Amino acid sequence: MATLETSRPAASAAAPLFAGLSLRVWQIIGLAAVLAAACVLPFVISSYQLLLATQVIVYAVALLGLNILTGYNGQFSLGHGAFYAIGAYTTAILLDKTGIPYWATIPMAGVLCFIVGFLFGLPALRLEGHYLALATFALAIATPQLLKYKDFDFLTGGVQGIVISAPDAPDGLPLRADQWLYFFCLLWTIPLFIVAWNLLRGRTGRALVAIRDHPLAAATMGIDTARYKSMTFGVSAMYTGIAGALGALLAQFVSPDSFDFFLSVRFLVGVVVGGLASMTGAFFGAIFIEFVPNIADLLSKAAPQAIYGVVLIGCMYLMPTGVMGLVRALGHRLGRWVAR
Amino acid sequence: MQAFLHQVLSGFATGGIYASVALALVMIYQSTHHVNFAQGEMATFSTYIAWKMISIGFPYWAAFLLTLLFAFVLGVAIERIIVRPFYKAPVLSVIAVFIGLLLIINSLSGALFDYTIKPFPSPFPSDAWYGGPYLSPHEVGMIFVTFVVLALVFVFFRFTPLGLAMRAAAENPVSSRLCGVRVGWMLALGWGLAGLIGAVAGMMTAPVIYLDPYMMFSVLLYGFAGALLGGIDNPWGAVLGGFIVGVLQNIAGAYLVGTELMVTVALVIIIGILVIKPSGLFGRPIVTRV
Amino acid sequence: MSAILETRGLSAAYGPTRVLQSIDLSVPERGIVTLLGANGAGKTTTLRALCNMMVRVSGEIRFEGQRIDGKATEDIVRLGIGHVPDGRGTLVSLSVEENLRLGAYTRRDARVAQDFERVYGYFPRLKERRRQQAGTLSGGEQQMLAISRALMLRPKLMLLDEPSFGLAPLVVQEIFRILRTINEQEGMSMLLVEQNANIALELASEAYLLETGRIMLSGPAATIGSDESVRRAYLGY
Numbered sequence A: 001m002a003t004l005e006t007s008r009p010a011a012s013a014a015a016p017l018f019a020g021l022s023l024r025v026w027q028i029i030g031l032a033a034v035l036a037a038a039c040v041l042p043f044v045i046s047s048y049q050l051l052l053a054t055q056v057i058v059y060a061v062a063l064l065g066l067n068i069l070t071g072y073n074g075q076f077s078l079g080h081g082a083f084y085a086i087g088a089y090t091t092a093i094l095l096d097k098t099g100i101p102y103w104a105t106i107p108m109a110g111v112l113c114f115i116v117g118f119l120f121g122l123p124a125l126r127l128e129g130h131y132l133a134l135a136t137f138a139l140a141i142a143t144p145q146l147l148k149y150k151d152f153d154f155l156t157g158g159v160q161g162i163v164i165s166a167p168d169a170p171d172g173l174p175l176r177a178d179q180w181l182y183f184f185c186l187l188w189t190i191p192l193f194i195v196a197w198n199l200l201r202g203r204t205g206r207a208l209v210a211i212r213d214h215p216l217a218a219a220t221m222g223i224d225t226a227r228y229k230s231m232t233f234g235v236s237a238m239y240t241g242i243a244g245a246l247g248a249l250l251a252q253f254v255s256p257d258s259f260d261f262f263l264s265v266r267f268l269v270g271v272v273v274g275g276l277a278s279m280t281g282a283f284f285g286a287i288f289i290e291f292v293p294n295i296a297d298l299l300s301k302a303a304p305q306a307i308y309g310v311v312l313i314g315c316m317y318l319m320p321t322g323v324m325g326l327v328r329a330l331g332h333r334l335g336r337w338v339a340r
Numbered sequence B: 001m002q003a004f005l006h007q008v009l010s011g012f013a014t015g016g017i018y019a020s021v022a023l024a025l026v027m028i029y030q031s032t033h034h035v036n037f038a039q040g041e042m043a044t045f046s047t048y049i050a051w052k053m054i055s056i057g058f059p060y061w062a063a064f065l066l067t068l069l070f071a072f073v074l075g076v077a078i079e080r081i082i083v084r085p086f087y088k089a090p091v092l093s094v095i096a097v098f099i100g101l102l103l104i105i106n107s108l109s110g111a112l113f114d115y116t117i118k119p120f121p122s123p124f125p126s127d128a129w130y131g132g133p134y135l136s137p138h139e140v141g142m143i144f145v146t147f148v149v150l151a152l153v154f155v156f157f158r159f160t161p162l163g164l165a166m167r168a169a170a171e172n173p174v175s176s177r178l179c180g181v182r183v184g185w186m187l188a189l190g191w192g193l194a195g196l197i198g199a200v201a202g203m204m205t206a207p208v209i210y211l212d213p214y215m216m217f218s219v220l221l222y223g224f225a226g227a228l229l230g231g232i233d234n235p236w237g238a239v240l241g242g243f244i245v246g247v248l249q250n251i252a253g254a255y256l257v258g259t260e261l262m263v264t265v266a267l268v269i270i271i272g273i274l275v276i277k278p279s280g281l282f283g284r285p286i287v288t289r290v
Numbered sequence C: 001m002s003a004i005l006e007t008r009g010l011s012a013a014y015g016p017t018r019v020l021q022s023i024d025l026s027v028p029e030r031g032i033v034t035l036l037g038a039n040g041a042g043k044t045t046t047l048r049a050l051c052n053m054m055v056r057v058s059g060e061i062r063f064e065g066q067r068i069d070g071k072a073t074e075d076i077v078r079l080g081i082g083h084v085p086d087g088r089g090t091l092v093s094l095s096v097e098e099n100l101r102l103g104a105y106t107r108r109d110a111r112v113a114q115d116f117e118r119v120y121g122y123f124p125r126l127k128e129r130r131r132q133q134a135g136t137l138s139g140g141e142q143q144m145l146a147i148s149r150a151l152m153l154r155p156k157l158m159l160l161d162e163p164s165f166g167l168a169p170l171v172v173q174e175i176f177r178i179l180r181t182i183n184e185q186e187g188m189s190m191l192l193v194e195q196n197a198n199i200a201l202e203l204a205s206e207a208y209l210l211e212t213g214r215i216m217l218s219g220p221a222a223t224i225g226s227d228e229s230v231r232r233a234y235l236g237y
Helices: A010-014 A023-044 A047-072 A080-097 A102-124 A129-148 A150-156 A177-201 A203-213 A215-220 A225-251 A261-274 A281-299 A303-318 A322-339 B002-032 B039-055 B060-086 B091-113 B137-159 B161-171 B173-177 B183-209 B216-230 B235-256 B259-276 C043-050 C073-078 C096-103 C112-122 C124-128 C139-151 C169-186 C197-203 C221-226 C228-235
Strands: A016-018 C003-014 C017-028 C032-036 C056-063 C081-084 C157-161 C189-194 C206-211 C214-220
Touching (some): A023 A047, A023 A177, A047 A080, A047 A177, A047 A225, A047 A261, A047 A281, A080 A102, A080 A129, A080 A150, A080 A261, A102 A129, A102 A225, A102 B259, A129 A150, A129 B091, A129 B216, A129 B259, A203 A225, A261 A281, A261 B091, A281 A303, A303 B091, B002 B161, B002 B183, B002 B235, B039 B091, B060 B091, B060 B183, B161 B183, B161 C096, B183 B216, B216 B259, B235 B259, C003 C043, C003 C189, C017 C032, C032 C197, C043 C056, C073 C081, C096 C139, C112 C124, C112 C169, C139 C169, C169 C189, C197 C221, C206 C221, C214 C221, C221 C228
Parallel strands (some): C032 C189, C157 C189
Antiparallel strands (some): C003 C056, C206 C214
């Protein structure tokens, strides 16, 4: 069951917890440490590992997008791969056909995806649970077909897709192209996360959760459910679309079959593993969906899907709040033990 | 005109497949209010079992019947073991479980039978007497088999005590328990039957679109479209919806959008119905309790 | 006369909320016992607890001397307890006849066809409407259907939850008259939960008074019915 961990009241967060420092301070220290490590990373790992790390960051943004919609707002999407694809193709097409610089394609992809997501969210207003899952399932299956459609070939490159080249680091920075791309992605990821964090812990977040848990009650409390839900769809699509755009730069290639139903499944698995309604969980989920296929592929072609399936069912059974839910629960226990 | 008739009749034949899938989906939806996303994979896996039996020498109809038995048992087992713990779980969890099931069965098909496309035999020889200018013998056979299955299901539900108990359990489990009906097993039986019907659909469609682990993906979608069109809580409406989708698909493919966008057409149908009339043509309007 | 049904320390809870506190009651064989009390006293909960449906039950329940607490609802029913539930429990999309056939679902003996006639004998209106969809019946007819569905089980004990609810007085009279006939002719024991104390006390031989989950009073129906102070305090008339 997805439950949002209500933020602990300010009093206990400020109270001394460990070594005389409050929980809030520890959280900030932890965050700073992680950021510092992230900045150092590209210089200490190999090029291939850097590629994987960048992909993890990109996936984290995509998962954050899905989580906003499904975890916080309860609107189920089995089709977020479609928005990832739209973002990716936007960047690829713009780079292939126009002279627009790579860094400008990202916000454009975001805006386009926001519009598409918002428009999809409008009819989706009338759909709950299974019906919405059905509609997004259909969207996910239709996406590769649409991308392969002959009449769009001139734009999408048809079955072959489009090849693009990774941008070089700006003049003056002593970075390799792949290191620059890593930081470029980070430069998008950090503000996106901050914005989401702010939105979700405030009134908006509470409204979203209220709509998720008690839609009728939320409406009677004066929350404009329709507006929130379609906006959420738009924002969610935007995040995943931006991730797709960044992903295109990373892969230097887009083709219809890389955006099939199973991509949407991976996003779902990532959100479930990382934790519904958890922001940090997005990273755990991203790590999971990035590395599991790499390892499982060694076993057999069928293994990754089987693992996802088992993980999905297992998580629902044992750990409905995902890794972050487990971490938080353990954190609570640890906190209580330490405070004694 | 001849071409049009051919499209319509051919669409009717594939519509039979969609009607069967739609029926299977509605059977599970009626009793549990859950959409079984794994329906297609269950059918594919059963079809692989049939393929295996045929390839080691079983005569077609023997393999067919044994596969039906297998599919039935598979459905019952899945319900009892995997689905049952989640009956009271929130919608999100249930959908995730079904998707998980989809993935596991899909990968099982791939792992056990590999990903190469396989031909699947049709029991209706291509030079049979009942083929005609508009329909191939296999298409005629498909329609015939579909009708036989649907008729048997109809008779079962309307005229047997077990069928009555299953209908009752789906509609009102509390009252059914008070009549001594073991509601849990009725649900399991429903899954078994749905699996069986899906297997028929799989074996009928494999000769046409060839057997691979992803065979039923789009068929499932068309089945959904049919079920929604007819009314997701109305089994016979869903059957009719399946036939309509089959015909619509062929006409749209031949005259409107070309065959590559078929799934998109299904997507549009699905969204269209969900937005305009979610209860479908024949379903009851959906009422939610405050 | 031995008791066909006996409870000792029967308690029931919905989730964390205790609704019944240690109920002791018994229904003699061939007898009619009524359970009275105001709204919310726990009457329906008692019947549900006896069939182990929707509540968490603790305590002892004996049917014909055997413990039945903890058994599944459908197994309790198969032992011979018919339950006419709160709200009638009509299976609305089935026909009247199908509702009755469902009632006989667990029976393997040859007398089922006879029982259709028997039931139609008690309630001729059902026979007229037997192919009609049960959801289109009036309240009174649905009550008759609910009772008949339980009768098709050929139970030894029948539990009835507020059969008079929402029905016109004349219809209520008719139904209760038929209940008396069934009890006298077939020796069926009955446990009747009612808010309409007046008519319940006319039918029953014993009465229990339930208030906020406890038995406040019990005794012969005539005594309780004639005691002014009890009537005024607990029964509202």
